[in-house]
Amino acid sequence: MAVQRETTRERILVAAESAFADKGYHETLVDDIAGRTSLSKGGFYFHFPSKEDLFFAVIDRLAARLVQRAESASASCQSPLQGVEAALSEVLTTLGRRRRIAKVLLVQGYSMGSAFEKKRVEIFGRFSGVIQDGLDRAVEAGEIAPINTEVVARAWLGAVNEIVVNWVYHGTPTPSEALPVLRTILVGGLERLDADKPETDSPGSDPVATND
Amino acid sequence: MAVQRETTRERILVAAESAFADKGYHETLVDDIAGRTSLSKGGFYFHFPSKEDLFFAVIDRLAARLVQRAESASASCQSPLQGVEAALSEVLTTLGRRRRIAKVLLVQGYSMGSAFEKKRVEIFGRFSGVIQDGLDRAVEAGEIAPINTEVVARAWLGAVNEIVVNWVYHGTPTPSEALPVLRTILVGGLERLDADKPETDSPGSDPVATND
DNA sequence: CCGGACCGACCGACCAGTCGGTCGGTTGTG
DNA sequence: CACAACCGACCGACTGGTCGGTCGGTCCGG
Numbered sequence: 001m002a003v004q005r006e007t008t009r010e011r012i013l014v015a016a017e018s019a020f021a022d023k024g025y026h027e028t029l030v031d032d033i034a035g036r037t038s039l040s041k042g043g044f045y046f047h048f049p050s051k052e053d054l055f056f057a058v059i060d061r062l063a064a065r066l067v068q069r070a071e072s073a074s075a076s077c078q079s080p081l082q083g084v085e086a087a088l089s090e091v092l093t094t095l096g097r098r099r100r101i102a103k104v105l106l107v108q109g110y111s112m113g114s115a116f117e118k119k120r121v122e123i124f125g126r127f128s129g130v131i132q133d134g135l136d137r138a139v140e141a142g143e144i145a146p147i148n149t150e151v152v153a154r155a156w157l158g159a160v161n162e163i164v165v166n167w168v169y170h171g172t173p174t175p176s177e178a179l180p181v182l183r184t185i186l187v188g189g190l191e192r193l194d195a196d197k198p199e200t201d202s203p204g205s206d207p208v209a210t211n212d
Numbered sequence: 213m214a215v216q217r218e219t220t221r222e223r224i225l226v227a228a229e230s231a232f233a234d235k236g237y238h239e240t241l242v243d244d245i246a247g248r249t250s251l252s253k254g255g256f257y258f259h260f261p262s263k264e265d266l267f268f269a270v271i272d273r274l275a276a277r278l279v280q281r282a283e284s285a286s287a288s289c290q291s292p293l294q295g296v297e298a299a300l301s302e303v304l305t306t307l308g309r310r311r312r313i314a315k316v317l318l319v320q321g322y323s324m325g326s327a328f329e330k331k332r333v334e335i336f337g338r339f340s341g342v343i344q345d346g347l348d349r350a351v352e353a354g355e356i357a358p359i360n361t362e363v364v365a366r367a368w369l370g371a372v373n374e375i376v377v378n379w380v381y382h383g384t385p386t387p388s389e390a391l392p393v394l395r396t397i398l399v400g401g402l403e404r405l406d407a408d409k410p411e412t413d414s415p416g417s418d419p420v421a422t423n424d
Numbered sequence: 425c426c427g428g429a430c431c432g433a434c435c436g437a438c439c440a441g442t443c444g445g446t447c448g449g450t451t452g453t454g
Numbered sequence: 455c456a457c458a459a460c461c462g463a464c465c466g467a468c469t470g471g472t473c474g475g476t477c478g479g480t481c482c483g484g
Contacts, residue, residue, distance in 0.1 A: 004429075024325045026238060030474060041475080043430045051474065110322030113236045121381050124374075151385055151393040154378050155371035162336075162370020163363065169333050173363055181363040189401030216463075242440065253441080255464045263440070 009047050011037050017058050021100035025055055025111040055112060056119060062105050063123045069094055070130050081143045084134035085187055088156060089179060091127070095164045096175030102164050128153040135190075144190040156186050221259050224249050229270050233312035237267055237323040267324060268331060274317050275335045281306055282342050293355045296346035297399055300372065301391060303339070307376045308387030314376050340365040347402075356402040368398055 015036040019028045030051050034044045048054045073090035074083035095102040105123075109116045132153040138144050163178045227248035231240045242263050246256045260266045285302035286295035307314040317335075321328045344365035350356050375390045 008429085026323075027325050029472090040431045042432065042477085045475070046429065107322060110236075110319060111238070111325050113239050113323050117381055121378075124378065147396065148385070148390075148393045151375065151390045152397055154374050155390075155394055155397060158370040158372070158374020158377075159367035160370070162366050162373060165370075166333075166336065166366050169329055173360070178360075178363045178367075181360045182367055184359070185364055185367060185401035186397070189397035189399075220463080241438095252465045254443085254466065257441070258463065 005047075008037075008039070008043075012039070012044060012047055012054070013058055013061060016054050017062070017104060018100065020055065020058060020108050021104045024108045025051075027111075052112070052115060055109075059105065059109060059119060059123065062101055063126060066091060066094060066105070067126050067130060070127070074130065074134055079143060080134050080137035080141055081187070081190070084131055084138065085183060087130055087134065088160065088182070088186070092160055092164070092175045092179055092182070095160075096167070099168055103168050106161055106165055107168065124157060128157050131156055138190075147190070152190070159186060217259075220249075220251070220255075224251070224256065224259055224266070225270055225273060228266050229274070229316060230312065232267060232270060232320050233316045236320045237263075239323075264324070264327060267321075270316065271321060271331060271335065274313055275338060278303060278306060278317070279338050279342060282339070286342065286346055291355060292346050292349035292353055293399070293402075296343055296350065297395060299342055299346065300368065300394070300398070304372055304376070304387045304391055304394070308379070311380055315380050318373055318377050319380065336369060340369050343368055350402075359402070364402070371398060 012033065016028075016033050019032050019036060022028070023032075030041055030044060033054070034041045037044065048057070070087040070090050074087040077083040077086050095105075109120060128150070132149045135144070135147075135149040135152055139146050139149065159182060163173075163182065164175055167174055167178075224245065228240075228245050231244050231248060234240070235244075242253055242256060245266070246253045249256070260269070282299040282302050286299040289295040289298050307317075321332060340362070344361045347356070347359075347361040347364055351358050351361065371394060375385070375394065376387055379386055379390075
């Protein structure tokens with residue numbers, strides 16, 4: 001039997017992800033999670049020191065996966081701006097495929113109260129860091145004009161977040177429906193700056209397509 | 213003594229706004245609010261049927277005020293697009309002046325759990341309605357090219373939301389710092405569409421300034 | 425027979441909401 | 455004007471249910 005440690009821990013994380021998605025932090029009881037894991041409450045507390053720690057672990061796992069997806073999507077692109085666009089699409093479509101995950105990551109955390117604040121800052125910081133990096137490189141590469149990339153990154157993240165959250169609640173418009181529009185207005189908002197300052201020296205490749 | 217009804221109710225609302233801003237829904241006790249109002253718990257329950265009702269009343273009040281500000285800012289503009297821009301600025305700067313209000317309105321609600329979902333949909337719907345209306349009129353007026361205005365409105369709202377929330381937690385960048393950048397990328401994202409389809413018949417007045 | 429994994433009854437803090445009671449003002453009555 | 459009957463606003467001790475967390479114990483593989 002021994003050395004089920006990681007297996008069981010994983011089972012708990014999976015069950016918790018689902019439970020938190022359904023009911024939020026407060027409304028999910030430790031007994032619920034124990035139940036879904038076919039574990040007793042005591043069994044659960046053998047693996048996690050507290051409910052709060054469990055929640056953070058769930059969030060961290062999700063965020064890490066998503067950030068990695070975004071990063072690798074971005075890395076497989078030629079130009080920085082395309083990379084940012086790809087990261088954006090990746091996040092949007094991934095969350096769009098997994099409504100429950102989106103809900104845990106973007107909504108349910110707040111119900112933890114003040115303990116969540118630090119975590120939210122950290123998670124959103126990771127994402128906006130990825131985007132900001134790409135934007136900075138795009139500026140350096142002369143793809144877009146200089147601008148406060150931190151604000152832009154945040155704004156994009158917020159736009160994506162709102163589209164996803166609204167979809168989580170409303171069911172419409174779906175992220176994949178929204179993607180082309182988002183691409184147009186977000187990336188387009190920067191390209192215009194480029195047009196203002198036409199000092200680019202890109203090697204003639206066609207610029208980022210503005211629609212699918 | 214009689215007929216303090218409204219006065220006391222108002223006092224409770226004000227105190228609750230502040231308490232919820234500080235500690236969120238769950239962490240704020242009815243006793244806290246009673247305390248801040250120099251009222252007993254029983255006294256409080258004379259005026260509100262439940263803690264939940266109180267919270268909704270607080271949120272509604274704040275949202276109504278803010279929506280009205282946005283609408284009147286928008287109404288005092290000449291072109292629809294300028295109106296949308298003005299509404300955007302108004303919301304951003306108003307929230308930027310009142311960090312606590314921003315927190316109650318945009319963050320703390322989630323800590324109520326599922327009961328808040330309907331409310332969030334409603335509140336954000338009100339705001340995005342204002343923006344969407346303006347955008348629709350801007351499309352009709354030929355100021356911008358046709359686009360899915362619902363998605364755009366949501367995206368803008370999300371961008372503003374994220375900037376404000378990030379500021380609430382991080383303290384930087386401040387909404388007023390972010391405003392010019394937001395204006396550039398958001399409104400700019402639409403103007404570019406205009407440039408693609410140069411069929412406007414605006415009466416020669418200079419277009420919306422892209423920076424202050 | 426040791427100890428890691430797990431059990432589940434139990435504890436106790438916590439808190440929304442209740443309820444019997446108080447008290448100052450107002451209204452009605454003679 | 456006096457006095458009673460009434461009422462709206464408010465008080466605060468109490469309750470009842472809920473849950474996170476604990477702890478003494480069990481079970482099984484090595």
